[in-house]
């Protein structure tokens with residue numbers, strides 16, 4: 001099985017991504033590292049533990065990480081995810097404790113001790129934990145197999161400002177460090193996730209599973225959809241973060257280009273913008289596989305089949 005660490009700020013779509021990973025025997029989740037993002041750290045680490053218990057995985061180490069971005073003040077998104085970050089269904093308070101130690105130390109230690117090139121990082125929130133680990137222990141960068149992250153946008157531009165996607169906007173300094181790190185990167189921008197919409201039929205398919213996990217996924221996507229439908233008037237809400245895990249399971253569902261991506265860290269107006277050289281109009285070297293399309297039917301078929309296993 002492919003070893004992964006999920007770095008996350010749950011978040012309903014983060015929660016679905018975690019469930020997808022835990023339901024998939026092709027992946028071995030070494031641990032979950034939490035970061036401040038959709039809601040403050042105290043809630044993201046609590047939510048991550050609730051989701052592990054929902055999946056019957058109270059044995060998984062869940063670490064709390066950075067409480068705030070590297071330079072900027074924390075910006076959260078309760079207006080999308082609700083006060084708890086995981087509104088839509090009330091899950092019991094977790095029995096499992098937080099794992100001792102800091103998420104950044106866990107990232108560094110794991111990358112140092114696991115064989116080089118064997119651990120894939122899956123960031124689903126602001127990149128603060130990953131960037132801090134790379135800054136403190138630069139020698140781990142070349143030991144990372146791949147970073148598959150949800151963040152950024154190019155044709156679809158922004159969802160939190162007109163120019164920027166939330167995960168990158170919240171900690172642009174961290175995103176800049178990661179994009180410049182030299183690690184192999186695959187990026188799932190809004191351009192992809194806005195094709196993976198939670199239609200009525202797809203939400204009902206989760207509910208029809210008749211399981212606790214199916215019910216939770218239906219309730220979360222239902223809650224989340226209300227916000228996005230009002231905002232975008234589409235057929236449903238984009239289910240962002242599970243695209244990262246789906247890519248590890250079935251890369252053929254996605255297509256993209258290996259191109260240069262730079263992060264805006266100077267201008268307030270376009271702060272956190274991902275400047276993607278999609279048409280290769282510069283000679284800046286490619287540093288990321290940027291996805292542009294997803295087979296949405298195939299994605300939801302995979303997701304539903306996996307959630308059914310829990």
Ligand code: BDR
Pocket residue numbers: 011012013014038077080124125150159165166167240241
């Ligand atoms: C990203 O921001 C968060 O609200 C979601 O969990 C996702 O990771 C989408 O912009």
Ligand code: CA
Pocket residue numbers: 008009010011013014038124125241
């Ligand atoms: Ca997220």
